[in-house]
Amino acid sequence: MLESIKHPWPWYIAGPLIGLMVPLLLIIGNKSFGISSSLQHLCAICVPANIPLFSYDWKKEIWNLVFVAGILLGGTISIQFLADPHPIIIHQALRTELSHYGVTEISGLLPNQLFSWSALLTLKGIIMMVFGGFMIGFGTRYAGGCTSGHSIMGLSTLQWSSLLATCCFMVGGFIMANLILPFILSL
């Protein structure tokens, strides 16, 4: 039993379970599923600076921070107790493409050659980790949600605005991965 849990979960198991987060949060406390708001609440706690977007009673939204703390713990539990001992299997074309950029160690869930403290000191690392993170934070708040708030919660409640946002997430991702990222990786 535990052995089969340790394997990567197929989409038809994981996807429906993720979908069930929507009714779960609604039923246990009338909460709309969404993660990117937690970044806004953290700004409101740490550096509100009289900015209207961060001037509100964040204590009412504390559930969201408890929820993301749970996600972090969930990550730790998965790695400590449910980790897959086998190396990750990736598409051969991706493996070949990455090898052109010198990314040859395909292990874990993130390429260590791109995401590590030593990589952070390179131009490539700064663009990928610092600039990439900045775009996640700026973009999600500007769009009013992320993959969870728009693509899952918003689409579940049949919001046209969430469909528009999701399409733009995908278009942005396709442009970056296929047209811009090759340049960044070859730096």
Next chain:
Amino acid sequence: MQTKETHTDFKVRSLDTIGTNESVLKHKWYHNLKYLMAGILFGILLVKSEIVSWYRIQEMFRLQSFHMYGVIGSAVMVGIVSVWMIKKFKIKTIYGEPIAFHPKPFSQGQIYGGLLFGFGWAITGACPGPLFAQIGMGATVIVVTFLSAMAGTWVYGLLREKLPH
């Protein structure tokens, strides 16, 4: 002119999460533990389905794998059916409150912000949820990405009045 300004401001503000999820019920602190449990469950799902993997995100945007499309598509299907059932059978929360849904109004931010987030998603291989899960997995350097995301949110707050919505 005055009314137009007020209207724009309302439209911008209603995009925020401020004021949503409000409940008249007051609960003791330990009621938040249920959100911790839900978060742990979601974190495990993110890791075990490999949504937190940079490689899976690259495969998605290169159309090399169906996995991510399957995960998101089936999650949305289950979400739609769940929300439909909650509305149809007027299901209440465990505290007996009626369940409320908050519409997300249209904004140009969904285009500009959406594209920007798409760029960030494809570079880092992470959306906000996986950032937390990756840190929990021991990828400590992702703290930098996370702090940058906080900085991005903050700068958006600073510039919001000047941006098209």
